[in-house]
Amino acid sequence: METALIRLVGVRYPIVQTGMGWVAGPRLVSAAANAGALGILASATMPLDRLREAVREVRSRTWAPFGVNLRADAGDAADRVRILLEEGVRVASFALAPSSGLIAELKAAGVVVIPSVGARRHAEKVAAWGADAVLVQGGAGGGHTGEVATSVLLPQVVDAVRIPVVAAGGFFDGRGLVAALAYGAAGVAMGTRFLLTSDSTVPDAVKARYLAATVRDVTVTRAVDGLPHRMLRSEPGDGAGAVGPDPRPHARGAAGGFRRLSGLTWRQLLQDGLALRHGKDLSWSQTLLAANTPMLLKSAMVDGRTDLGVMAAGQVAGVIGDLPSCAELVERITREAEEVLTGLEKLRGAR
Template sequence: METALTRLVGVRHPVVQTGMGWVAGPRLVSAAANAGALGILASATMTPDQLRAAIREVRSRTGAPFGVNLRADAGDAGERVRIIVEEGVRVASFALAPSRELIGRLKDAGVVVVPSVGARRHAEKVASWGADAVIVQGGEGGGHTGEVATTVLLPQVVDAVDIPVVAAGGFHDGRGLVAALAYGAAGIAMGTRFLLTSDSTVPDAVKERYLAATVKDITVTTAVDGLPHRMLRTPLVESLERAGRARALLRAVRRAAGFRGLSGLTWSQMVRDGLAMRHGRDLSWSQVLLAANTPMLLKSAMVDGRTDLGVMAAGQVAGVIEDLPSCAELVDRVMAEAREALGALPAPGAASPG
């Protein structure tokens, strides 16, 4: 199925595997790429040296195009852009709107720039700065999310910009792909659905927790980092919501120190990142500290398998996912379902049955 997305990035299918921290590593990304989707490597939880090594590992596993996701507000974003350019990565995606300068630097090097946004005005801004495409995530999506449903946000963005739009938030099958195409999107992006594959390195016990969840077990909370965050409701999340601010901050400082050791960031770099996080948002310094805590809470579940100590970001689709296919099986299934759904649509002007 050829769309503006497949032509832009050179993949076979209009499907994107999103860059999820601690989840979207070389194994998952290369499996998604080999399946014909656009795999996106998550770099925010890696040091620059680890990022370079991960890019090279993906390339050793696949000859297909892939991308790297960056935090636009990170203090070392410029260094990570340099690595992407030097390593010849096809696509750079961003969790937040990148600056005009970062977009220009990447485009000058021939890298396709695809920011993720959660509002029409952000899509309009990055499009005016030269972004090649945009991923728009509605409120159904996992992790940090907004309040506007994909079915409302997606057509707004499609009407507002003249670059390819990829739909995210609430997608897990071929019917969703067809619906997104009908809205004018050039493809879909999926996070939770790719997390729940046999190619994902997330521990089996954590995957089982996801598979057991119903749509009512997935909540949006601000207790983790002060921002709306969609995740599985667990006893830990409930305890964070009940905890006093002082107790939550004490936990956050301890875990932020642990992340500093893993990431290689200095305290001054973390403070600069905190300032960047506050920019444009009404965040207190206590919320910034809680945000610095988030990567370690995610790592506890996604890497260490400690569902009692970690949080599990999840889109609402986790409540309807019931199996763990390989990436190849998943993408093949999505495309087969899409063809079937398209074939079942009535021709224009045809009488409806009955």
């Protein structure tokens, strides 16, 4: 099963573990890489010195390729890029589209650039700027997401660009991998499915909440920061609002907490908030929350506070029922994909 993604980044299987804040740390990333997938380290929630340490820790755990996810609009993005170049990271992924200059800088250093997009026009833009591949997330994906279903968005993007396309949003098994390949994708990216593995450092109580969820317990809300955010409801099956207490009154305190944790200055934090606010109808309290939603995620993903934290979740959380290791998961997905492909070949032979 050799695809353009495999040839581009040098992994064994066309599977990407996405860069989830507070979740995609060195342990999960190295486990995914050792399993043959492309592990992506989430850097946005790390101070600069911790980012360098984390990259070195991943490298100490695996010889396989891995990448780092960046926020192109972060106030210290240039410093983070410098660390990637100094540490010899081979792949840079982006939650928001990087500038043409940043893409050129990374490519000149031999780094593979893979921005994430949620619309065809964004894919066309970054492809024209020189991106090596693009990760396309449909509406079923967790965290900040769009309205277009993966099954509609993916073929649009595949037809629009001539670089490898990685499909995200709604993938968790071998059937989905084959479906994505049939649409023309070069692989699939999964967040929630890798979050729910034994290699993930997310607290057991939080994982239990995910495993207990049905598809009706995963919803999209603007209550977190004014932007569409797919996550678990506050209580499984209650049909109530998506989050518990209104987080907006705590915006200033959360902003201060994230500033201290990340090492950002107030000016950098304000710049990040303004970048998020650009082109969106957000109040200033929502802007502050958008800038430090990572603190709300940390409450659940690190501290285990399911009552206070935000549990970003792809819609697939409602159909996942186990916690395999990354190695077991990747082996299962590739085996299922081969079985599906064999079945399809039999259909052709029967004609």
